[in-house]
Each structure stands twice: as C-alpha cells, then as structure tokens.
Amino acid sequence: MASNDFRRHAPCSSPTIVFKKMERLIRQLLQTVAKLGQSDQAALLLIQSTETGLLLAGLLDEKITFPKKTISLKNTPIETFLKKNAHIDSYPCRLVDRYPFPCEDNGAVALQCLCVPLYNTAGRLQAVLLLARAGQDITAFYQLHIFERLQTLLAVTLETALENATLAKQTTVDSLTGLHSHTYFEKRLQEEFARCQRHGCTVSLLLIDIDHFQDIVIKYGAQNSRLVLLAVARVVMGAIRQEIDIPCRYNHSQVALLLPNTPIDGSFVVAERIRKRCEMLELPLANHGKIKITVSIGAAHNIEEIHDEESQSELENIMQNEAPFSESNQDQLSEVIESAEITKEDILYRAEVMLAAANQAGFNRTMVWW
Ligand SMILES: Nc1nc2c(ncn2[C@@H]2O[C@H](COP(=O)(O)OP(=O)(O)OP(=O)(O)O)[C@@H](O)[C@H]2O)c(=O)[nH]1
Numbered sequence: 027m028a029s030n031d032f033r034r035h036a037p038c039s040s041p042t043i044v045f046k047k048m049e050r051l052i053r054q055l056l057q058t059v060a061k062l063g064q065s066d067q068a069a070l071l072l073i074q075s076t077e078t079g080l081l082l083a084g085l086l087d088e089k090i091t092f093p094k095k096t097i098s099l100k101n102t103p104i105e106t107f108l109k110k111n112a113h114i115d116s117y118p119c120r121l122v123d124r125y126p127f128p129c130e131d132n133g134a135v136a137l138q139c140l141c142v143p144l145y146n147t148a149g150r151l152q153a154v155l156l157l158a159r160a161g162q163d164i165t166a167f168y169q170l171h172i173f174e175r176l177q178t179l180l181a182v183t184l185e186t187a188l189e190n191a192t193l194a195k196q197t198t199v200d201s202l203t204g205l206h207s208h209t210y211f212e213k214r215l216q217e218e219f220a221r222c223q224r225h226g227c228t229v230s231l232l233l234i235d236i237d238h239f240q241d242i243v244i245k246y247g248a249q250n251s252r253l254v255l256l257a258v259a260r261v262v263m264g265a266i267r268q269e270i271d272i273p274c275r276y277n278h279s280q281v282a283l284l285l286p287n288t289p290i291d292g293s294f295v296v297a298e299r300i301r302k303r304c305e306m307l308e309l310p311l312a313n314h315g316k317i318k319i320t321v322s323i324g325a326a327h328n329i330e331e332i333h334d335e336e337s338q339s340e341l342e343n344i345m346q347n348e349a350p351f352s353e354s355n356q357d358q359l360s361e362v363i364e365s366a367e368i369t370k371e372d373i374l375y376r377a378e379v380m381l382a383a384a385n386q387a388g389f390n391r392t393m394v395w396w
Pocket residue numbers: 265266267271285286287288289291292293295296
C-alpha cells in the first residue's frame with residue numbers, strides 16, 4: 027500500500043443535517059420546474075469539472091431521489107455548455123440510471139431534453155437542470171419563457187445553498203481527517219447530554235490518543251504524522267456504528283468518540299476494538315518504511331455510580347500520581363467524585379483522567395471510569 031493510500035481511504039463524513047436542508051430546497055426546486063415543464067422526468071446535474079458532473083438529484087414518476095452519482099460529460103452537449111456560455115437549449119435525450127441526460131445522437135430515442143444551464147455569479151457554469159419530455163420539438167416545452175425568467179433565480183438559489191453547505195461543512199468537518207470537527211463535537215456533546223437528561227439514557231465518551239505522537243512528529247516529520255492521524259481516524263470510522271456513533275477530531279493527536287445509548291461496558295468493547303485494530307496497523311511512511319503505532323483510550327459515561335471506598339481511593343490515587351494534573355485539577359476531581367449530577371464537563375474530565383491513567387500505566391490500554 028502506498029503511503030498516500032491513507033488519504034484515499036480517509037473517512038469522509040458528510041454533515042448530514044446540512045445536506046438534508048439543501049435536499050429540501052432542491053426537492054422543491056425540481057418539483058416546481060418539472061410541474062412547469064409538464065415533465066415527470068427531471069434531474070439536477072452539478073458540474074464538477076470539464077470531464078465530470080455529479081447527478082445530484084432526480085425526479086422520476088413524481089418521486090425525487092438523490093443518487094449523487096458521478097457521470098462523464100465527454101461528448102455530450104453539456105461539454106458544449108462548458109466551452110461557451112450557452113443558452114437554454116434542447117437535445118435528444120437518453121436515460122442515465124433512468125434520469126434524463128442529453129445526447130448528440132438522436133438514434134431511437136424518443137425523448138427530448140430541455141437543458142437549463144445555471145451560472146454562478148462569477149459566470150461559471152455550476153449546474154444544469156434537465157427536463158425530459160416525449161417528442162422532438164423544443165416548443166413542446168411551451169412554458170419556455172418561464173424557464174428563461176427562472177434561470178437566474180434558480181442559479182442564485184442553488185449557489186447560495188452550495189455556499190451554505192460548504193461553509194457549514196468547513197465548521198463541522200475536520201479537513202485533515204474527515205472526522206467531525208471539534209466545534210461539532212462540543213455541539214453534539216451538549217445535545218446528547220440534553221437528550222439524556224430528558225430521557226434518562228446513557229451516553230459514553232471515548233478519548234483516543236495516539237501514543238508518543240510528539241515523538242512521531244519529531245522522528246518522522248509533520249507530513250508522516252498526519253498520515254498516522256489519518257490512519258487512526260480511518261480505524262475509528264471502520265469500527266463504529268455508522269450514522270449513530272459520533273467520531274470527532276478532539277485535538278492534534280486525539281479523537282473523541284461519542285457513543286449515544288451505549289453503557290460504559292459497551293464503550294469498553296468499542297474502545298478495545300479500536301485499540302487492537304490500531305495495534306495491528308503497519309503504516310508505510312515516506313522515507314521511513316513501515317512503522318507500528320498504539321493508542322491509549324480513556325472512557326467515561328454520564329451515569330453516576332456510587333463508588334465504594336476502595337474504588338474511590340483508587341481514583342484519587344491515580345490523580346495524585348498523575349503529573350499532568352495540577353493541584354487545582356485535583357480539587358476539581360474531588361468535586362467530580364462527590365458530585366451527584368454529571369455535567370458534560372464532568373464526563374469530558376473523567377475521560378481525560380482515565381486517558382492520563384492509561385498513559386501512566388504504560389500506554390496501549392483502555393481505562394474506564396466505571
Ligand atoms: N455505540 C456502539 N456500541 C457498541 C458497538 N459495538 C459494540 N457495542 C456495545 O457493546 C455491546 C456488546 O457488543 P458486542 O459484543 O458486539 O455484542 P452484540 O450484542 O452483538 O452488539 P450489538 O448487536 O451491536 O448490540 C453492545 O451491546 C453495545 O453496547 C458499536 O459499534 N457502537
């Protein structure tokens with residue numbers, strides 16, 4: 027495996043909520059234009075490059091789907107749009123995955139495709155709206171003048187939606203790992219706590235730290251250490267319940283994993299799965315051959331356990347011997363142990379304590395605040 031393979035396999039988590047909002051808008055847009063064009067086949071194609079477009083959404087038989095499929099634009103009328111600022115036009119149509127798509131060659135195709143190019147404010151063709159109807163004549167789209175008027179409005183609407191999606195993505199996705207960002211983590215931690223307080227459920231938190239990361243940076247360089255971080259992010263993504271668990275970049279060497287509706291013993295199962303998979307990795311780094319890495323994990327949850335004297339003094343012991351924690355932090359720990367109500371700050375602090383304890387105990391292990 028080449029070193030840049032990590033990047034190819036990087037988890038690319040999309041900010042679902044943002045896309046949901048955009049999808050609602052696109053749904054409305056497609057339904058409206060299809061109605062005006064008296065067509066029950068429509069598609070919205072986002073132009074990615076001169077070579078490819080992304081079939082973002084389509085309407086078939088009054089049903090809208092979001093195939094998000096990349097298709098080739100080579101030798102299609104859309105290629106012509108890309109070369110000059112073309113106007114609304116119509117072409118013989120073939121179906122790509124059952125969605126309308128214009129073609130030069132009429133052949134046996136009995137459909138006609140109305141292409142409405144949508145330019146952004148910089149004059150770049152950003153998308154094409156495609157409507158199909160039976161028949162060969164563009165005048166079949168007898169509401170053509172309406173499309174001409176709508177063209178700018180649709181283009182601006184789409185551009186705004188895309189810009190908003192990009193902006194939201196920048197704040198919710200960590201650009202290096204593709205995990206959720208720290209900002210997103212803070213938000214979701216708050217939300218999960220509110221939800222758990224209301225419904226009395228459990229949420230667990232894992233803090234996953236790459237052992238000796240600073241040494242890795244010094245020994246193998248910044249670029250290679252980024253690959254290490256990416257590889258760990260990839261392991262985490264592959265070891266969790268997709269769309270349920272919430273993996274986030276916590277800081278330069280740590281990943282935070284929120285596990286909704288997961289008791290602490292369940293979080294231990296997940297933590298050990300991640301730790302062992304990281305232990306198995308052999309990472310090919312540029313100019314350094316393959317290296318092995320390990321991670322340490324601190325786990326905590328939002329349920330207050332009544333600690334017996336022995337386990338409480340064990341926790342206090344961990345803290346007293348733990349160098350990275352200052353005296354004021356130790357006072358904070360006492361408050362945490364005694365407090366009856368768990369706050370989101372408590373769970374975070376507890377996970378940090380357990381991570382520090384795992385480091386102190388010799389790295390490459392999971393420690394849990396039971
Ligand atoms: N949130 C979360 N919890 C997990 C995951 N895998 C395991 N667990 C927790 O660990 C417990 C035991 O997991 P397993 O040993 O895989 O047993 P299981 O009953 O097959 O797990 P599930 O069918 O996934 O509930 C589960 O009941 C969960 O609480 C995971 O990917 N995400």
